[in-house]
Amino acid sequence: MNKYMVLLSKGYEETEALLVVTYLRRAGIDVDTISTMDTLETLGDHDIMIRADKKWDEINLDDYAGIITPGGVTGSETLAADQRVTKAIKAFHDAGKLVASICASPIVLHAAGIAKDIEGVCYPGMEEAVGFKKAHEEIVFFDQNVLTSRGPLTAPFFALKLIEIIKGEDARNDVAGQILLPRxxxxxxxxxxxxxxxxxxxxxxxxxxxxxxxxxxxxxxxxxxxxxxxxxxxxxxxxxxxxxxxxxxxxxxxxxxxx
Structure with a gap:
């Protein structure tokens, strides 16, 4: 149960999805890309085709310690309308497992019924649709077991915070150095x-x-x-x-x- 999943639906923000996967794998974290569609091939918001590692129907949720949702309005709306996803997010949250959403995808937290119980951040202007207990202005925010972030350019900090949560500050700093963040x-x-x-x-x-x-x-x-x-x-x-x-x-x- 030391694996993490990044969900790929129709119209996700490619930058947020792939950057997170890349950074987590740099840190030695086991992460799978999971297609919520009928095929492994998924199409992002900017018409970039990405082949997922697995389809949703092929996975066992008990094998995973966390769910990560990239943004993109269409992708986020698709995830929010998928009851398999929202039920899983609610179950992960209730079990204390990691849930992480960036950009527009905190609307999935709303659909799962957990946004009202947490404080967080999202893409500017979407706060009302998400309905956090309290919305903040930081670029990343961690409350309870839920990490949220604001958009494509905050994705590196979102990914680094994920690494810190999962593997600790030393692992986070190591990857930060690899990507030249201090410079x-x-x-x-x-x-x-x-x-x-x-x-x-x-x-x-x-x-x-x-x-x-x-x-x-x-x-x-x-x-x-x-x-x-x-x-x-x-x-x-x-x-x-x-x-x-x-x-x-x-x-x-x-x-x-x-x-």
Whole structure:
């Protein structure tokens, strides 16, 4: 009973479904994609065909420790109308098993009769349709044994929280490092502080980010680049990206003379 299922119905959001499966498998978590349709072949909301691991009628619910539902309005409505799914979600919730829904799919929690008893989040504007006991604004929210999240771009955080719940914080941090989350977060913080995408202020012409007038540090993070440098700037001073100082002789990192 250490397996988890991701449900695929007609019109699910492919990003939310596959990203969750990918991240959980990176963490060594046993997860099956389950088609609620009559065939293993399922069609997502953006016409991407995905072959599920199993069909609903082929599984034993007792083999699974959790149910995960991706969003997509059509897919979520299809799941919400499927009594096999809603009965299973209610049974999992009552048994203390993990239930996780993202984007529009918390409407399935409403159809299962459990949304009114939990606090959570969903795609903005769907709060009334879901009917949480209390709706929140966070990108992920965990209450009792139910994890919810808001949409496609919050799916990585949804998946990482699932890993943390199932395997612990170390496993979560390991996968976060694999997907470069710390670096992305650092870049986003820098951009919020007025730095360009390469982590510096006032990008220079031909800078890696394509902006003008680098103040401190060019695309390689140093001052006053020389003409012909790999980053296309002039006047390399001490600490070129190639690790050399002052004037550089023939055959530097960028193959030009006199840095």
């Amino acid at each position: 992305v977060q650092e870049a986003l913080v820098g951009m919020a502080q007025g730095k360009c995408a390469c982590g510096t202020t006032e990008g220079g012409e031909s800078c890696c980010c394509g902006h003008h007038e680098h103040a401190e540090g060019g695309c390689c993070g140093h001052h006053d680049h020389a003409e012909g440098c790999g980053c296309g700037h002039h006047d390399h001073a001490e600490g070129c990206g190639c690790g050399h100082h002052g004037d550089k002789k023939e055959g530097g990192c960028c193959g030009h003379h006199h840095h």
